[in-house]
Amino acid sequence: MEYPTEEKDVRRPDLIVPFQEPAPRSDGGEFQTTLASTLPMAAIFMRNRYIGWAAVVFSVQTWLGESEETKRSNSSPGYFSVGMSLMSLIVTYLPLFLPPASNLQQGSATGAPAPAPA
Template sequence: MSNKKDMRRPDLIVPYQAPPPPSPETSTDMSSTMASTLPMAAMFLRNRTIAWASMSFAVQTWLSETPAQKAAGKQPALFSVLFAAISIVVSYMPGAPRPIPTGAGAPAAQPAQ
């Protein structure tokens, strides 16, 4: 085994260079994405748990908003909080009234004798 020749060449070694970090303007912010889509899901599904989770994400996004994000002209995080509050209100609203049966339909099933 010691007679094998080492094929690595020192002149071909390339030192590692870390990639530059993404700029705040181009990076995708998952927290703001969740803060803007969860309220819509909560209103569509009328689910209170999703509505409260959307409020949590919206408040976290609002508190972690940087001046660079504000300067980039994106939607202010306070709008996400407002939208989440509206989703909570909508999820607690009563649903549409159900139609009252008038008796004009099929007769009720009779028990077998």
Template sequence: MATKKDMRRPDLVVPYVDPPEKQANADMSSTMSSTLPMAAMFTRNKMIAWASVTFALQNWMAETPDQKAASTPGYMNVFMALMSVIVTYMPLFLPPAPKVGAKAPTASPVPSS
């Protein structure tokens, strides 16, 4: 048993090559364009809403084909940013209803002279 013949053929040997590492795509502009509209809607801050529109438009215009395939399309971020602007300006057009239990302000008494 000690005299076994080596059946490996040197012409069929394939050298090992490390596979290329996938790059972690930490795209900060995409993150900003998707989270700023939510922050604007929660805080009702008009300045954040307009900043989110700017970031979303810039991200959409600079979108690469790899980014299109990997994440949310740019036009969806623009849509969310525009919705945040609408939500922040909504109290101007639809004022909140008065609370039921709240007292109406009364006129201060005028002293008689």
């Protein structure tokens, strides 16, 4: 079987449709913004480090994915949510560096307890 050396172009110029960029969806941004502002508060209240790290990731994604319309419609810029999530991470790790005062008064777990008053 012989193949032709010159291929025939079967595309029709009258059927060509120019590309039109689709309109951005507005519902996805709302959910991400809500999640980026809610997760830091949940991490602070629950003192959960994993939620704090998730808050940092979501807030950075939301900040980097901001469009011009989102910047105009939101009352606070995206870097505020990043700052809030970093603060929530600091709060969750704070007991490692500054132990609560109630633990200091009771003594250590390995030592003898303080004498009880008579």
